Amino acid sequence: GENVEQHPSTLSVQEGDSAVIKCTYSDSASNYFPWYKQELGKGPQLIIDIRSNVGEKKDQRIAVTLNKTAKHFSLHITETQPEDSAVYFCAASGNTNAGKSTFGDGTTLTVKP
């Protein structure tokens, strides 16, 4: 089955700096890669996703890049703000298992004011 590894497990940055979280996956059949933000006491919130037919996607301060050859994808947050502090999860799934995502172990991001 699919295996998703996520690094780092914790990340601390100063407000205004950039943050990068990286994930690798093992199943070449995976073609959908979402990122979730989970704040304390809440469910995971889909913040951005990318499909395998594109290499990069941006939405305001967040972007995701995908390298299918190397089987890795990354989340980039620019101009970080204290409200970006949360646990971030990457995930991977494919056409035949939509919804049955394999998740990374999560990254706890702390943005210091």
Place this chain on the structure above:
Amino acid sequence: SAVISQKPSRDICQRGTSLTIQCQVDSQVTMMFWYRQQPGQSLTLIATANQGSEATYESGFVIDKFPISRPNLTFSTLTVSNMSPEDSSIYLCSVVIYPYEQYFGPGTRLTVT
């Protein structure tokens, strides 16, 4: 997108009892899923809740322990049966909006004493 609600939001239960968690979605969806998130951990898929048929369980999860109902396209329940402290987790309902986008409910925080 989808708006998902869960009841109860949290509960403290005695060992050996059962708890039924409800999940309501604001639109009709074909694919609903139940996940478990143990304290400080990532998300693990319990089962796929199919409307009109029995749920499909992932390895390590069985129907006797986690019976699921899916009476229509907007509602599902998950029962955690004969609970033990090891069942203390966050239980999350999830849906897929065609073709890939996956959304999560706010979660039910269960503590078993």
